[in-house]
Amino acid sequence: MTAQPFEGEFVGVNLAVVGATGAVGELIRKVLDERNFPIESIRFLASSRSAGKPVEFRGKHYEVGAIRPEAFDGVDIVLSSTPSGVSREFSPIAARAGAVVVDNSSAWRMDPDVPLVVPEVNADQLHNIRKGIVANPNCIAIPLTVALAPLHRAAGIKRVVVSTYQSSSGKGAKGLADLDAQLAALGQGKPVPAPQAHKARLAGNVLPHDWTTDPDGFTEEETKVVQETRKILGSDVPVVATCVRVPVRVSHSISVTAEFERALSVDDAKNAWLKAAGVVLPDAVPLPLDIEGRDEVFIGRVRKDPTVANGLVFWVVADNLRKGAATNAVQVAQALLAMRT
Amino acid sequence: MTAQPFEGEFVGVNLAVVGATGAVGELIRKVLDERNFPIESIRFLASSRSAGKPVEFRGKHYEVGAIRPEAFDGVDIVLSSTPSGVSREFSPIAARAGAVVVDNSSAWRMDPDVPLVVPEVNADQLHNIRKGIVANPNCIAIPLTVALAPLHRAAGIKRVVVSTYQSSSGKGAKGLADLDAQLAALGQGKPVPAPQAHKARLAGNVLPHDWTTDPDGFTEEETKVVQETRKILGSDVPVVATCVRVPVRVSHSISVTAEFERALSVDDAKNAWLKAAGVVLPDAVPLPLDIEGRDEVFIGRVRKDPTVANGLVFWVVADNLRKGAATNAVQVAQALLAMRT
Numbered sequence: 001m002t003a004q005p006f007e008g009e010f011v012g013v014n015l016a017v018v019g020a021t022g023a024v025g026e027l028i029r030k031v032l033d034e035r036n037f038p039i040e041s042i043r044f045l046a047s048s049r050s051a052g053k054p055v056e057f058r059g060k061h062y063e064v065g066a067i068r069p070e071a072f073d074g075v076d077i078v079l080s081s082t083p084s085g086v087s088r089e090f091s092p093i094a095a096r097a098g099a100v101v102v103d104n105s106s107a108w109r110m111d112p113d114v115p116l117v118v119p120e121v122n123a124d125q126l127h128n129i130r131k132g133i134v135a136n137p138n139c140i141a142i143p144l145t146v147a148l149a150p151l152h153r154a155a156g157i158k159r160v161v162v163s164t165y166q167s168s169s170g171k172g173a174k175g176l177a178d179l180d181a182q183l184a185a186l187g188q189g190k191p192v193p194a195p196q197a198h199k200a201r202l203a204g205n206v207l208p209h210d211w212t213t214d215p216d217g218f219t220e221e222e223t224k225v226v227q228e229t230r231k232i233l234g235s236d237v238p239v240v241a242t243c244v245r246v247p248v249r250v251s252h253s254i255s256v257t258a259e260f261e262r263a264l265s266v267d268d269a270k271n272a273w274l275k276a277a278g279v280v281l282p283d284a285v286p287l288p289l290d291i292e293g294r295d296e297v298f299i300g301r302v303r304k305d306p307t308v309a310n311g312l313v314f315w316v317v318a319d320n321l322r323k324g325a326a327t328n329a330v331q332v333a334q335a336l337l338a339m340r341t
Numbered sequence: 342m343t344a345q346p347f348e349g350e351f352v353g354v355n356l357a358v359v360g361a362t363g364a365v366g367e368l369i370r371k372v373l374d375e376r377n378f379p380i381e382s383i384r385f386l387a388s389s390r391s392a393g394k395p396v397e398f399r400g401k402h403y404e405v406g407a408i409r410p411e412a413f414d415g416v417d418i419v420l421s422s423t424p425s426g427v428s429r430e431f432s433p434i435a436a437r438a439g440a441v442v443v444d445n446s447s448a449w450r451m452d453p454d455v456p457l458v459v460p461e462v463n464a465d466q467l468h469n470i471r472k473g474i475v476a477n478p479n480c481i482a483i484p485l486t487v488a489l490a491p492l493h494r495a496a497g498i499k500r501v502v503v504s505t506y507q508s509s510s511g512k513g514a515k516g517l518a519d520l521d522a523q524l525a526a527l528g529q530g531k532p533v534p535a536p537q538a539h540k541a542r543l544a545g546n547v548l549p550h551d552w553t554t555d556p557d558g559f560t561e562e563e564t565k566v567v568q569e570t571r572k573i574l575g576s577d578v579p580v581v582a583t584c585v586r587v588p589v590r591v592s593h594s595i596s597v598t599a600e601f602e603r604a605l606s607v608d609d610a611k612n613a614w615l616k617a618a619g620v621v622l623p624d625a626v627p628l629p630l631d632i633e634g635r636d637e638v639f640i641g642r643v644r645k646d647p648t649v650a651n652g653l654v655f656w657v658v659a660d661n662l663r664k665g666a667a668t669n670a671v672q673v674a675q676a677l678l679a680m681r682t
Contacts, residue, residue, distance in 0.1 A: 159648050163504035163596040165547045187528010205630040206506045208656050217644030238648035242596040247588050255504040255583040289546040303558030307579035315549050
């Protein structure tokens with residue numbers, strides 16, 4: 001499985017895009033088209049609030065239908081981007097109707113009977129679909145595991161410390177609207193409106209508390225990063241994370257400090273990444289503003305950590321809406337199709 | 342030495358503020374006044390370009406003089422905030438004229454004959470002024486050592502991993518003007534002007550390359566953080582840093598993951614900080630936007646690191662222009678005065 005566009009010869013599939021009017025749902029339509037995903041039929045579903053809205057796909061107009069049990073009849077693959085509660089209710093229904101659901105919510109990610117898949121890392125887990133559901137991982141866990149997996153294979157991860165620089169769009173369209181309104185007011189010298197989606201004003205600020213905090217002091221996001229990274233890598237590697245929201249619209253960045261069981265030079269790591277699918281090592285340091293719209297995981301500033309025996313420090317950037325969500329989901333669907341040949 | 346305003350009974354000192362028209366120089370004037378610093382005479386010096394400009398201090402008007410050798414005659418303490426090249430030339434001249442120079446540049450920080458002082462941490466080093474110069478540390482090293490020193494005393498630091506979220510004003514008035522111009526254009530829907538001070542557009546972006554990169558791949562800033570932290574703590578503790586510029590105007594934030602030789606619980610750490618000078622443990626998570634204008638170092642999100650035997654993860658915020666520069670310099674001058682009683 002690579003990050004390349006699908007160019008197979010499959011008979012098209014019957015597809016349902018659920019949560020079609022959200023930020024990720026819209027991008028899924030775009031990515032399906034970009035990757036020439038073979039489609040026999042496609043339907044778009046959303047909450048009853050959005051049902052009836054028009055959407056366009058490959059030059060044709062569709063009306064969004066409401067999510068209800070009958071809507072999944074005859075569907076092969078569901079690409080779902082809904083709140084967790086909606087997924088908990090409808091994903092099993094779609095699965096019972098015979099579809100495989102690729103689910104972007106966090107509802108099923110840690111279910112031992114649901115594979116959590118980043119195709120470049122663990123596409124083999126798609127042979128273990130026991131509930132008819134495949135979970136799409138967290139938007140930090142995806143690029144982090146794409147970056148870590150080749151190094152883990154080469155030298156065995158001993159411990160990973162990450163600090164993140166996460167964009168506003170990680171909180172969806174509402175997060176983006178919140179930041180945009182604050183930036184517009186600032187730039188026009190007007191009073192900055194109170195935060196609507198983020199936990200505090202994000203413009204001109206950074207927020208290490210933009211998620212619910214668990215009793216152990218870690219945020220839900222930090223716990224997801226740790227647990228999902230382990231599940232995707234298939235190994236209980238020690239990971240400790242600090243997740244921080246920054247005033248960037250799209251693309252998450254990650255400062256990674258990783259320690260390995262065996263020797264791994266900067267050149268060894270670069271060689272492992274050059275051979276890995278979905279990784280780009282650009283000449284210039286990757287910046288979130290430049291990576292918006294890209295499907296790959298970008299790595300830069302790779303250096304030897306002088307404080308441990310086998311350590312590296314590096315910088316990872318990926319578009320959180322694409323590789324962190326929509327692109328990964330479509331890649332999972334492509335991998336499912338590839339398994340049918 | 343504490344972070345409290347000076348309330349002693351000293352005879353005033355003859356003071357020179359060098360680099361008086363820069364961002365830090367201006368703030369030094371303000372902090373001297375806020376702390377009731379006892380002054381017999383004060384003069385303001387700057388480059389010949391700024392000489393002749395008017396400045397106000399405690400309601401009186403002064404004309405800025407040019408930095409030249411004779412300007413230091415009769416001065417007891419110099420508070421200097423100039424580029425390193427200027428300090429390399431004039432700080433020894435001022436010292437030979439009998440003054441103690443508290444220097445904000447990076448010119449003398451790693452000189453073994455120059456103490457590098459954060460008063461809350463190592464005011465004792467002021468007994469070792471061999472060149473007439475005291476160096477004011479880097480704006481990350483200051484809050485980092487204020488936060489680490491009490492923990493180092495309690496449990497012995499084994500290794501520290503830091504990732505920073507540094508504000509635009511770390512690049513001075515030019516950095517701030519750069520970010521402000523970009524934000525104004527963005528907010529008004531105009532084309533964003535090309536970067537003038539930062540390495541790339543900072544508005545809507547984060548820059549892990551906003552400093553010169555050394556041959557080992559670390560930036561000058563990261564190397565300063567490592568070397569200065571060790572010198573201030575008086576111990577070769579292993580520190581590895583990733584420094585990142587974020588679109589915040591003032592205040593630097595630091596994500597700290599620290600491992601200790603001996604057991605140190607979250608409560609142990611909080612108790613150590615509560616007894617330490619210059620540290621605030623606020624109820625709410627400290628955010629850079631809220632800490633602007635404050636003189637202390639703010640710590641939050643303290644949690645146990647489950648990936649090592651004795652580890653803590655926490656979040657540190659300080660105003661980089663105040664505690665990271667002007668306030669620390671004035672505190673050093675206060676400590677020098679206190680030694681004369």
